[in-house]
Amino acid sequence: MNLFTTSSALKDYRLLDSGEGMKLEEISGVRVSRPSPQSIWRKRLANDEWMKATSTCSRTKEGGGQWQHLKPLPKEMWLRHEGKSGAIKCKLKFTTFGHCGIFFEQVPVWNWLEDQVLELKAKLGRAPKVANLFGYTGAASLVMAKAGAEVWHVDSSKGALEWGQENEKASQLGNIRWMQEDAQKFLITQYNKGLRLDGMLADPPSWGHGAKKEVWEFEKHMASFLDKSHAILNKKNAFMFLSSHTHGVQQEALKNVLAQDGRWKDLNCGDLGVQHANDDRVLPAGLFATGTC
Ligand SMILES: C[S@@+](CC[C@H](N)C(=O)[O-])C[C@H]1O[C@@H](n2cnc3c(N)ncnc32)[C@H](O)[C@@H]1O
Known part of the structure:
Protein backbone atom coordinates (compact mmCIF):
# COMPACT_ATOMS: atom_id res chain seq x y z
CA MET A 1 0.00 0.00 0.00
CA LEU A 70 9.28 39.28 -4.61
CA LYS A 71 5.64 40.13 -3.85
CA PRO A 72 4.09 40.85 -0.45
CA LEU A 73 2.44 37.71 0.90
CA PRO A 74 -1.34 37.67 1.40
CA LYS A 75 -2.28 38.88 4.89
CA GLU A 76 -3.26 35.34 5.81
CA MET A 77 -2.81 32.01 4.03
CA TRP A 78 -4.89 28.94 4.89
CA LEU A 79 -5.22 25.34 3.81
CA ARG A 80 -8.71 23.89 3.89
CA HIS A 81 -9.13 20.13 3.92
CA GLU A 82 -12.55 18.50 3.49
CA GLY A 83 -12.89 15.18 5.28
CA LYS A 84 -15.90 12.87 5.66
CA SER A 85 -16.55 14.36 9.10
CA GLY A 86 -16.18 18.01 8.14
CA ALA A 87 -13.55 20.56 7.13
CA ILE A 88 -10.39 21.59 8.96
CA LYS A 89 -8.48 24.83 8.39
CA CYS A 90 -4.73 25.23 8.95
CA LYS A 91 -2.79 28.46 8.84
CA LEU A 92 0.18 28.53 6.47
CA LYS A 93 3.31 30.54 7.26
CA PHE A 94 6.75 30.28 5.70
CA THR A 95 9.26 29.34 8.38
CA THR A 96 13.04 29.50 8.65
CA PHE A 97 13.39 25.78 7.87
CA GLY A 98 11.71 26.26 4.48
CA HIS A 99 8.49 24.74 5.85
CA CYS A 100 4.97 26.18 5.86
CA GLY A 101 3.14 24.48 8.75
CA ILE A 102 1.86 21.53 6.71
CA PHE A 103 3.62 18.51 5.25
CA PHE A 104 1.45 17.89 2.21
CA GLU A 105 2.40 14.21 1.91
CA GLN A 106 0.41 13.69 5.11
CA VAL A 107 -2.99 14.36 3.49
CA PRO A 108 -3.82 10.68 2.71
CA VAL A 109 -2.61 9.82 6.23
CA TRP A 110 -5.30 12.17 7.59
CA ASN A 111 -7.92 10.26 5.56
CA TRP A 112 -6.58 6.91 6.81
CA LEU A 113 -6.71 8.16 10.43
CA GLU A 114 -10.23 9.52 9.99
CA ASP A 115 -11.39 6.08 8.80
CA GLN A 116 -9.70 4.39 11.78
CA VAL A 117 -11.43 6.74 14.21
CA LEU A 118 -14.85 6.32 12.57
CA GLU A 119 -14.50 2.52 12.59
CA LEU A 120 -13.33 2.41 16.20
CA LYS A 121 -16.10 4.77 17.31
CA ALA A 122 -18.67 2.41 15.82
CA LYS A 123 -16.99 -0.66 17.37
CA LEU A 124 -16.41 0.80 20.83
CA GLY A 125 -19.63 2.81 21.08
CA ARG A 126 -17.70 5.77 22.53
CA ALA A 127 -15.13 8.39 21.50
CA PRO A 128 -11.83 6.61 20.77
CA LYS A 129 -8.84 7.97 22.72
CA VAL A 130 -5.93 8.74 20.40
CA ALA A 131 -2.54 10.45 20.54
CA ASN A 132 -0.61 12.37 17.91
CA LEU A 133 3.06 12.25 18.92
CA PHE A 134 5.57 14.66 17.35
CA GLY A 135 2.36 16.32 16.15
CA TYR A 136 3.73 19.75 15.00
CA THR A 137 0.89 22.16 14.05
CA GLY A 138 -1.81 19.55 14.51
CA ALA A 139 -3.58 18.86 11.19
CA ALA A 140 -3.87 15.13 11.97
CA SER A 141 -5.15 15.94 15.48
CA LEU A 142 -7.84 18.20 14.01
CA VAL A 143 -8.96 15.51 11.56
CA MET A 144 -9.20 12.86 14.30
CA ALA A 145 -11.06 15.27 16.61
CA LYS A 146 -13.53 16.13 13.80
CA ALA A 147 -14.17 12.40 13.38
CA GLY A 148 -15.11 12.21 17.07
CA ALA A 149 -11.90 11.15 18.85
CA GLU A 150 -10.60 12.39 22.18
CA VAL A 151 -7.13 13.65 21.17
CA TRP A 152 -3.82 14.09 23.03
CA HIS A 153 -1.50 16.18 20.84
CA VAL A 154 2.14 16.02 21.92
CA ASP A 155 5.05 18.15 20.71
CA SER A 156 8.08 19.67 22.41
CA SER A 157 7.76 23.02 20.61
CA LYS A 158 5.68 25.76 22.24
CA GLY A 159 5.42 27.59 18.89
CA ALA A 160 4.02 24.51 17.14
CA LEU A 161 1.41 24.03 19.88
CA GLU A 162 0.30 27.68 19.75
CA TRP A 163 0.00 27.40 15.98
CA GLY A 164 -2.01 24.19 16.41
CA GLN A 165 -4.38 25.89 18.83
CA GLU A 166 -5.00 28.63 16.27
CA ASN A 167 -5.81 25.90 13.72
CA GLU A 168 -8.13 24.24 16.24
CA LYS A 169 -10.08 27.48 16.69
CA ALA A 170 -10.26 28.11 12.93
CA SER A 171 -11.56 24.55 12.48
CA GLN A 172 -14.29 25.16 15.08
CA LEU A 173 -12.93 22.56 17.47
CA GLY A 174 -12.01 23.09 21.10
CA ASN A 175 -11.40 19.87 22.96
CA ILE A 176 -7.88 18.75 21.93
CA ARG A 177 -5.36 18.36 24.77
CA TRP A 178 -2.21 20.23 23.72
CA MET A 179 0.79 18.83 25.61
CA GLN A 180 4.22 20.46 25.44
CA GLU A 181 6.23 17.42 26.39
CA ASP A 182 8.88 14.96 25.28
CA ALA A 183 7.03 12.19 23.41
CA GLN A 184 8.59 9.34 25.40
CA LYS A 185 8.01 11.11 28.71
CA PHE A 186 4.36 11.63 27.76
CA LEU A 187 3.96 7.86 27.26
CA ILE A 188 5.52 7.03 30.65
CA THR A 189 3.68 9.72 32.62
CA GLN A 190 0.28 9.02 31.11
CA TYR A 191 0.70 5.24 31.40
CA ASN A 192 1.43 5.66 35.12
CA LYS A 193 -1.64 7.88 35.46
CA GLY A 194 -3.75 5.08 33.96
CA LEU A 195 -4.43 6.48 30.49
CA ARG A 196 -5.04 3.79 27.84
CA LEU A 197 -5.32 4.74 24.18
CA ASP A 198 -7.21 3.25 21.23
CA GLY A 199 -4.87 4.56 18.57
CA MET A 200 -1.65 6.41 17.96
CA LEU A 201 0.12 8.34 15.23
CA ALA A 202 3.86 9.00 15.49
CA ASP A 203 5.78 10.99 12.88
CA PRO A 204 9.19 11.35 14.54
CA PRO A 205 12.06 13.35 13.09
CA SER A 206 15.52 11.77 12.65
CA TRP A 207 16.77 13.90 15.47
CA GLY A 208 15.00 16.25 17.87
CA HIS A 209 14.65 17.22 21.47
CA GLY A 210 11.94 17.18 24.10
CA ALA A 211 10.53 20.13 26.04
CA LYS A 212 13.33 19.78 28.60
CA LYS A 213 16.03 19.12 25.96
CA GLU A 214 15.66 15.31 26.16
CA VAL A 215 17.50 14.00 23.09
CA TRP A 216 15.51 12.04 20.48
CA GLU A 217 17.42 9.91 17.95
CA PHE A 218 15.29 7.83 15.62
CA GLU A 219 17.49 4.72 15.29
CA LYS A 220 18.59 4.73 18.92
CA HIS A 221 15.19 5.28 20.55
CA MET A 222 12.67 3.64 18.21
CA ALA A 223 12.57 0.16 19.83
CA SER A 224 12.09 1.52 23.36
CA PHE A 225 9.62 4.14 22.10
CA LEU A 226 7.51 1.30 20.67
CA ASP A 227 7.70 -0.62 23.98
CA LYS A 228 6.09 2.39 25.66
CA SER A 229 3.61 2.91 22.82
CA HIS A 230 2.50 -0.71 22.97
CA ALA A 231 2.09 -0.56 26.74
CA ILE A 232 -0.30 2.41 26.63
CA LEU A 233 -2.48 1.03 23.80
CA ASN A 234 -5.64 -0.96 24.54
CA LYS A 235 -5.28 -4.46 23.15
CA LYS A 236 -8.62 -4.32 21.34
CA ASN A 237 -8.02 -3.28 17.73
CA ALA A 238 -5.92 -0.24 18.68
CA PHE A 239 -4.17 1.21 15.63
CA MET A 240 -0.61 2.43 15.21
CA PHE A 241 0.63 4.64 12.38
CA LEU A 242 4.39 5.14 12.32
CA SER A 243 6.31 7.13 9.73
CA SER A 244 9.95 7.83 9.02
CA HIS A 245 11.94 10.47 7.22
CA THR A 246 15.25 9.07 8.40
CA HIS A 247 17.92 8.38 5.83
CA GLY A 248 18.71 4.66 5.49
CA VAL A 249 15.56 3.41 7.28
CA GLN A 250 13.47 1.41 4.83
CA GLN A 251 9.84 0.28 4.94
CA GLU A 252 10.67 -3.26 6.04
CA ALA A 253 12.77 -1.88 8.92
CA LEU A 254 9.72 0.00 10.23
CA LYS A 255 7.57 -3.09 9.78
CA ASN A 256 10.15 -5.24 11.61
CA VAL A 257 10.30 -2.92 14.59
CA LEU A 258 6.48 -2.99 14.83
CA ALA A 259 6.54 -6.79 14.49
CA GLN A 260 9.03 -7.31 17.33
CA ASP A 261 7.72 -9.67 20.01
CA GLY A 262 4.63 -10.31 17.84
CA ARG A 263 2.94 -7.26 19.29
CA TRP A 264 1.28 -5.66 16.32
CA LYS A 265 -0.70 -7.62 13.71
CA ASP A 266 -2.20 -6.71 10.32
CA LEU A 267 1.14 -5.11 9.47
CA ASN A 268 1.41 -2.93 6.42
CA CYS A 269 4.00 -0.57 5.04
CA GLY A 270 4.52 1.75 2.09
CA ASP A 271 5.75 5.04 0.72
CA LEU A 272 4.50 8.56 1.30
CA GLY A 273 4.71 11.11 -1.48
CA VAL A 274 3.05 13.89 -3.43
CA GLN A 275 1.83 13.46 -6.98
CA HIS A 276 2.55 16.25 -9.45
CA ALA A 277 -0.46 18.22 -10.68
CA ASN A 278 0.21 17.82 -14.41
CA ASP A 279 2.13 14.56 -14.79
CA ASP A 280 2.29 11.16 -13.13
CA ARG A 281 5.53 11.60 -11.18
CA VAL A 282 5.45 11.19 -7.42
CA LEU A 283 7.79 13.24 -5.25
CA PRO A 284 8.79 10.77 -2.49
CA ALA A 285 8.45 12.05 1.07
CA GLY A 286 9.17 9.30 3.58
CA LEU A 287 7.58 5.99 4.41
CA PHE A 288 5.24 4.43 6.93
CA ALA A 289 4.17 1.24 8.66
CA THR A 290 0.84 0.46 10.31
CA GLY A 291 -0.44 -2.26 12.61
CA THR A 292 -3.17 -3.11 15.11
CA CYS A 293 -2.92 -4.66 18.54
C1 LIG B 1 8.36 15.83 11.30
S1 LIG B 1 7.65 17.01 12.40
C2 LIG B 1 6.09 16.23 12.49
C3 LIG B 1 5.12 16.67 11.39
C4 LIG B 1 3.67 16.32 11.63
N1 LIG B 1 3.47 14.89 11.67
C5 LIG B 1 2.76 16.94 10.57
O1 LIG B 1 2.48 16.30 9.56
O2 LIG B 1 2.35 18.09 10.74
C6 LIG B 1 8.49 16.65 13.90
C7 LIG B 1 7.98 17.35 15.18
O3 LIG B 1 8.54 16.66 16.28
C8 LIG B 1 8.77 17.59 17.34
N2 LIG B 1 9.73 16.94 18.25
C9 LIG B 1 11.06 16.71 18.05
N3 LIG B 1 11.58 16.01 19.10
C10 LIG B 1 10.56 15.79 19.98
C11 LIG B 1 10.46 15.11 21.22
N4 LIG B 1 11.50 14.53 21.80
N5 LIG B 1 9.25 15.05 21.82
C12 LIG B 1 8.17 15.64 21.27
N6 LIG B 1 8.20 16.30 20.08
C13 LIG B 1 9.39 16.38 19.45
C14 LIG B 1 9.22 18.84 16.64
O4 LIG B 1 8.97 19.98 17.45
C15 LIG B 1 8.35 18.81 15.36
O5 LIG B 1 7.20 19.59 15.52
Missing part, protein backbone atom coordinates in the same frame (compact mmCIF):
# COMPACT_ATOMS: atom_id res chain seq x y z
CA ASN A 2 1.28 3.47 -0.85
CA LEU A 3 -0.23 6.72 0.39
CA PHE A 4 0.26 9.49 -2.16
CA THR A 5 -1.24 12.96 -1.98
CA THR A 6 -2.82 13.86 -5.30
CA SER A 7 -2.61 17.58 -5.98
CA SER A 8 -6.29 17.62 -7.04
CA ALA A 9 -7.30 16.55 -3.49
CA LEU A 10 -6.60 20.04 -2.16
CA LYS A 11 -7.74 23.26 -3.73
CA ASP A 12 -5.10 25.30 -1.85
CA TYR A 13 -2.11 23.22 -2.97
CA ARG A 14 -0.50 22.01 -6.20
CA LEU A 15 2.90 20.51 -6.90
CA LEU A 16 3.75 21.98 -10.29
CA ASP A 17 7.22 20.59 -10.95
CA SER A 18 10.37 19.32 -9.28
CA GLY A 19 13.99 18.66 -10.26
CA GLU A 20 17.56 19.74 -9.81
CA GLY A 21 17.19 19.84 -6.02
CA MET A 22 14.09 22.09 -6.00
CA LYS A 23 10.29 21.85 -6.08
CA LEU A 24 7.79 24.33 -7.55
CA GLU A 25 4.44 24.57 -5.78
CA GLU A 26 1.34 26.71 -5.56
CA ILE A 27 0.51 27.18 -1.89
CA SER A 28 -2.65 29.14 -1.09
CA GLY A 29 -2.30 31.17 -4.31
CA VAL A 30 1.44 31.86 -3.90
CA ARG A 31 3.91 30.33 -6.34
CA VAL A 32 6.78 28.94 -4.28
CA SER A 33 10.12 27.39 -5.16
CA ARG A 34 11.97 25.64 -2.34
CA PRO A 35 14.66 23.01 -1.77
CA SER A 36 13.84 19.34 -2.34
CA PRO A 37 17.00 17.22 -1.92
CA GLN A 38 15.25 14.08 -3.30
CA SER A 39 14.61 15.79 -6.65
CA ILE A 40 17.68 14.41 -8.40
CA TRP A 41 16.05 14.44 -11.86
CA ARG A 42 15.80 17.31 -14.37
CA LYS A 43 13.00 19.88 -14.15
CA ARG A 44 10.20 19.39 -16.69
CA LEU A 45 8.71 22.89 -16.84
CA ALA A 46 10.48 25.65 -18.74
CA ASN A 47 12.58 28.13 -16.85
CA ASP A 48 10.02 30.93 -17.31
CA GLU A 49 7.48 28.88 -15.29
CA TRP A 50 10.01 28.60 -12.45
CA MET A 51 10.75 32.33 -12.76
CA LYS A 52 7.09 33.03 -11.92
CA ALA A 53 7.75 31.91 -8.34
CA THR A 54 7.28 34.97 -6.14
CA SER A 55 8.52 33.27 -2.95
CA THR A 56 11.80 31.41 -3.06
CA CYS A 57 13.58 29.59 -0.29
CA SER A 58 17.25 28.74 -0.52
CA ARG A 59 19.42 26.69 1.81
CA THR A 60 21.75 28.55 4.14
CA LYS A 61 25.22 27.25 4.99
CA GLU A 62 23.93 26.36 8.47
CA GLY A 63 21.31 24.05 6.91
CA GLY A 64 18.28 26.32 7.48
CA GLY A 65 16.29 28.15 4.83
CA GLN A 66 16.21 31.76 3.74
CA TRP A 67 13.08 33.18 2.07
CA GLN A 68 12.97 35.88 -0.57
CA HIS A 69 9.52 37.31 -1.35
